[in-house]
Amino acid sequence: MKIVVAIDGKQSADSALEFILKSKYDADSEFHLVHVIVPGFADAPVAGIPDVVAEEKAEEQGVLNDMATVLKNKLGISASTEILSGEAADVIAKVCKQIAADQAIVPSHARHGFSRIWFGSVADEIVDEAPCTVIVLKMPISK
Numbered sequence: 001m002k003i004v005v006a007i008d009g010k011q012s013a014d015s016a017l018e019f020i021l022k023s024k025y026d027a028d029s030e031f032h033l034v035h036v037i038v039p040g041f042a043d044a045p046v047a048g049i050p051d052v053v054a055e056e057k058a059e060e061q062g063v064l065n066d067m068a069t070v071l072k073n074k075l076g077i078s079a080s081t082e083i084l085s086g087e088a089a090d091v092i093a094k095v096c097k098q099i100a101a102d103q104a105i106v107p108s109h110a111r112h113g114f115s116r117i118w119f120g121s122v123a124d125e126i127v128d129e130a131p132c133t134v135i136v137l138k139m140p141i142s143k
Contacts, residue, residue: 001029004104006092012107013067015139031079035060036088089125096130107137
């Protein structure tokens, strides 16, 4: 089974990892852990201003590597990691198509009200665009 796991920070990685560990995937399952950086104003580094994109890449690569290590140590499953750029739902759906994924796991921020209207739901978009089953995980609400 080929599984794409969309990660957006440590909390989403923890939620996805908890789900994966409880789900009893076969040892021959292939996990592809992905973080998507949405293009924006901070794409071009400016002298004297922190390179937020480089910082995000480094932080997220650490999260992905930690998750891959846990999958290897606890389940004996190897996982690839990748940081991509673009609109999150489009990129995740494209990765699902490229690797012929059987499943995608997408932790959701569970936005409500104005923030959902403003930011939309990336999870909903992935469900609409991905060619495979998409499991949306409800993450705990941050306090």
